[in-house]
Amino acid sequence: MSVAIDKVSVRNADATRQKILDIAFEEILLKGYQGLRVDGVLKKAALTKGAFYHHFSSKKELGLAVIDEVLKPWVEERWIEPLEDFKNPIDGLIELFHEARDEITVKELHTGCPLNNLTQEMSPLDESFRTRIAGIWDDWHNALVKTLERGQKDGYIRASAKPNNVARFLNAAVEGIIGQCKCYMDDKAFYEAGECLQDYVEGLRT
Amino acid sequence: MSVAIDKVSVRNADATRQKILDIAFEEILLKGYQGLRVDGVLKKAALTKGAFYHHFSSKKELGLAVIDEVLKPWVEERWIEPLEDFKNPIDGLIELFHEARDEITVKELHTGCPLNNLTQEMSPLDESFRTRIAGIWDDWHNALVKTLERGQKDGYIRASAKPNNVARFLNAAVEGIIGQCKCYMDDKAFYEAGECLQDYVEGLRT
DNA sequence: TTAATAACAAACCAACTAGTCTGTCAAACT
């Protein structure tokens, strides 16, 4: 066993910080930011106060870091980056939505969408939370607009559709649907409302 | 000044209880259930612990009472009862949505929809919260289905529309849109996404 | 090799918070 590997396993600041972030993210999804307990995160991470306050100056800073370093990359990977690969945005969006549906396991049903959860709870609590989260929404929105405009240019989407409006509507509809599943702890809303959403998207074809 | 009026102003159990409920509801909208402080409610109500625990056995019971006695009646009055008066559901729904938009003042922008707020935060916290809130969603959903079916029977809505699916989609879309406004502290999402929602509803006409 | 520093461990603290308990006063009942 090499010395280098032992070094990494004994002390690794980056890994420690990341572990705290990941667990904090999970905790926020389950209990909300206000329900998150620093002690609880530390217990799950098998760390102590010393470690936590070495990496973060406060619980609030942890919240900000979770938004910037966990939530934002997740949204980019899950909802934004796939958009770029669509040849026909209509088909792509429908498939993306189906993928999201399949991704929701029974266990995750009452968890809801990470972006929407943090948005609804954290954005009213603190202005610095809100602006950062709003930035993520903007990123997603802008990427959707770009994709829709490209779809129009390439002749897949009817010219009468307004990319800006459609993008906002799609964002809202998806979040609303997932929010329902969370309350019902049931994915029927995903299938039922999803059918209408698909109809709407189909209606955008040229 | 009559004795009866003085009596009412000095001690009135029902009014006291209602005052606590109303203030608790506001606090939950602003800071969430977990952010709500019993002491904070009492201070706003100019009451003390003795009054609170005379009317409620715990903070959780207060939460349940807020759901049953404030949130539920609000949803019924705001979203359910108007449905019955629609002659043409398409026109009615569009008007109802416009009313909701006009109702959102700048001050209320970051408050979001009461139903969605309580749903997203409280339903994962406790099963008794969740079931009651899900019941409210069911009430709204069922009323919408009924209205849509009536619209089909009366020839205002095309027969190919599936009331159950459309109802879920409308619920989700509305909540999603309001949720966006909350984060942006801006009603542009209401106008932008709202235009698409209106297009969708128009598409349901015979 | 050694001094300096980064990365933690863990006891400790002050503020907060839901809930309790005892007491008081008004209103209804007899």
Next chain:
DNA sequence: AGTTTGACAGACTAGTTGGTTTGTTATTAA
């Protein structure tokens, strides 16, 4: 008028929670 009871007031408590402080060990630089 006197008694009982409902509707509170307000001090108090036990447990929690974010944050501090002091100490220790691993890592790095000189």
